[in-house]
Amino acid sequence: MPAMHYTIRWPDATQSVAYSPSLVIQDFFQPDVDYPLSDFMRRIREATAIANQRVAAKFGFVCSRAGDQLDDTERRAAAFALQPDAPVRIVAFGPAD
Template identity: 60%
Template structure:
């Protein structure tokens, strides 16, 4: 199963390199695109859950790294709440 990394830029201009055990992230985001924070979080939750379930289907267990990544993103996003005026930039995909 091809894993990938992707880099996001937060409203405060910090960047985070993130992990997905599946390329499904590409179905939800595009490099160079900007997303309202609530939309980004909704999509990344769905994508990382799908990625984790793909691992379960192949190996018989969910991907804890995907869920750890989601927890980290949730924690970072909490700084801005659900403010749709805040945006996340998808900087790059790193396969």
């Protein structure tokens, strides 16, 4: 199963590199498009759930790294919770290490 990294730019212009065990993230986001924080998080949650379903179907268990990544993304997003329309974007997609 192809895994990937993607770079997130947060509303304060900081960036973080995130991991997905599946390319499904690309079905939910276009690079260099701003998404309101609330929509971005809804999409990330859904994409992560689908990625984990794919991993479970293939290997019989979910990807703990994907869960950890979602937890990290949730923590970062919490810093902007009072700004649900704050822009978040995927800057780039890339291969996993």
